Amino acid sequence: MIDSSYVDVGGTLCHVEEAGQGHPVLCLHTAGQSGVQWRHTLTGLAALGHRVVVPDLPGHGRSEPATAGPVRDLGVYAAWCEELIDALELDRPFVVGCSIGGKIALDLAARRGGRLAGVVAMAAEAGPGRVGLSGLRRELEDSAAPSRADRAYLGTLAVVGRAVPAERARLIATMHRREDPLVTTADLIGWGTHDVRAGLAGIACPVHLVVGEDDLWLDPERARDAARAIPDARCTLLPGIGHYPMEEVDDFAARLHGWLTDLARVPEVTP
Numbered sequence: 001m002i003d004s005s006y007v008d009v010g011g012t013l014c015h016v017e018e019a020g021q022g023h024p025v026l027c028l029h030t031a032g033q034s035g036v037q038w039r040h041t042l043t044g045l046a047a048l049g050h051r052v053v054v055p056d057l058p059g060h061g062r063s064e065p066a067t068a069g070p071v072r073d074l075g076v077y078a079a080w081c082e083e084l085i086d087a088l089e090l091d092r093p094f095v096v097g098c099s100i101g102g103k104i105a106l107d108l109a110a111r112r113g114g115r116l117a118g119v120v121a122m123a124a125e126a127g128p129g130r131v132g133l134s135g136l137r138r139e140l141e142d143s144a145a146p147s148r149a150d151r152a153y154l155g156t157l158a159v160v161g162r163a164v165p166a167e168r169a170r171l172i173a174t175m176h177r178r179e180d181p182l183v184t185t186a187d188l189i190g191w192g193t194h195d196v197r198a199g200l201a202g203i204a205c206p207v208h209l210v211v212g213e214d215d216l217w218l219d220p221e222r223a224r225d226a227a228r229a230i231p232d233a234r235c236t237l238l239p240g241i242g243h244y245p246m247e248e249v250d251d252f253a254a255r256l257h258g259w260l261t262d263l264a265r266v267p268e269v270t271p
Contacts, residue, residue: 002042007055009083015062016088017054020046023117024093025260026085027054028101030123030244031191032152032184033176034061037098041246044253050260053093055084059183070186074100074194078107094260098122098246099217100187102209103129103194106226109207110199118263120256122210123243125222126200126229129191148181156244161214163240164248172247200229206266207233208259212241212248232266 006013017035019042027038035042035054045052057077058066071077081104085093094117097105102124109119156173164172207230211223220237227235236259238245246252 007084007087009058009080009087011067012058012080013064014058014084015056016084017042018052019043020049020051022049022051023264024051024053024088024090026081026090026093026095027052027246028081028095028097028104029054029057029060030099030101031187032060032179032181034063034178036061036175036178037244037247041253041256044251045256048253048257050094050257053088053090055081059180065183070180070183072186072189072193074103074190075107077104077190078111081108082112092117094118094120094263096120096122096256096260097124099124099243100191100194103191103196106200106207107194107196109203109205109230110196113203113205116205118206118208118260118266120208120210120259120263121226122245123212123215123218124209125218126197126226127195127222128193129217130219149177152177152179152184159214159216159243161212161238161240161242161248163214164242168248172244175247197226197229200226201231203230203233206263208263209233209235210238210245210259211235212238212243212245214240214242217243 003018007016029037034056038054042052056063095105095108102121105119105121153173156176160169209223209227211220224235227233241248
């Protein structure tokens, strides 16, 4: 069974879905999207013995907008996630995120790694992402243009991996059209400016970075660099997969369960 509720975090009502019992796992979505990206993982991972918590970040999905408007600093989302973790009384949760969600997960590891069971950061790097910041900032003036939805659809198709059947790729791209262009553009500015490299050596929880071989948004070597900088971290390359592993990989819940089980076996990290 999936429980759906609204939680007041920092003056913003956020939508949260939960399923299952056991050790908590907080799942964070990508830029401009919502918790619907975890719709298959939510119940599958819960059935494997986890309490799965999937929020919509402020301004996304069914959550209210952030009080100060669209967020350009992913550190703001990380601080918001800290408040959410405390509000829901999640004891030493795992944090799993993709794209900006992966960057937020790394930020949380740097902020409060000693209070996390571990982090799986997918499609993310520790330094600023490759994106045209000046163009994105200009888009904030006219990002509601009708062509924005088509660009979201085609852009998503471009970064889905070659191993994904065409029908599923089209479904993923169609689902990704449901976004607020102002929020998405602000998210991408956050992707292009966020940098937690200075904090990697002090991370005090086990970390697993995951990158798709066909991810056009990310150079796998940048993820490997981050893994090398974090004590006892690991990095996995997914052949034929692009930017959205939880939507592209068959039976992703089982794959993620395996990663979390491995992280739980890692001895306490000593930075």
